[in-house]
Amino acid sequence: MTQHSIDTSVYNVFEIDIEGVDLKERQFLSIEDNAIIIVEVQGKVYAIGDICSHDDGRLEDGLIDDHCIVCPRHGAEFDIRTGEAKSMPAVVGIPTYPIEVIGSTLYIGIKK
Numbered sequence: 001m002t003q004h005s006i007d008t009s010v011y012n013v014f015e016i017d018i019e020g021v022d023l024k025e026r027q028f029l030s031i032e033d034n035a036i037i038i039v040e041v042q043g044k045v046y047a048i049g050d051i052c053s054h055d056d057g058r059l060e061d062g063l064i065d066d067h068c069i070v071c072p073r074h075g076a077e078f079d080i081r082t083g084e085a086k087s088m089p090a091v092v093g094i095p096t097y098p099i100e101v102i103g104s105t106l107y108i109g110i111k112k
C-alpha cells in the first residue's frame with residue numbers, strides 16, 4: 001500500500017532505498033533524464049533540478065544561502081522551495097520535485 005501523499009494523477013512516483021544514506025549530505029540522482037539534487041535545508045528535504053536555467057551549468061555543489069542555491073558559474077540564485085529564479089543572470093526558474101522520506105524510502109515525483 002502506498003504511504004506517500006504525492007499526487008499520482010500528476011506525477012510518476014519513484015521509490016529509492018536510502019538505507020544508510022545521510023541526507024544531510026547532498027545527493028545527486030538521474031531519473032528519466034532529470035538531473036536532480038536532493039538537499040536538506042533547515043531539517044527539510046528538497047529535490048530540485050541540477051541544471052541552471054541561465055546557461056545549463058550544473059548547480060551541483062553551489063552554495064546554499066538561506067533557501068537559495070547559488071549557481072557556481074555566474075551566481076544566479078534559485079529558491080529551492082519553488083525553483084523560482086531570484087537573481088540575475090537567470091530569469092527562468094528551475095524544476096522542483098515533490099519528495100517525501102518515509103523510513104528508509106525516498107519517494108520522488110516526476111511530472112507525467
Ligand code: FES
Pocket residue numbers: 052053054055056057071072073074075076089090
Ligand atoms: S550557468 Fe548558472 S548563472 Fe550562468
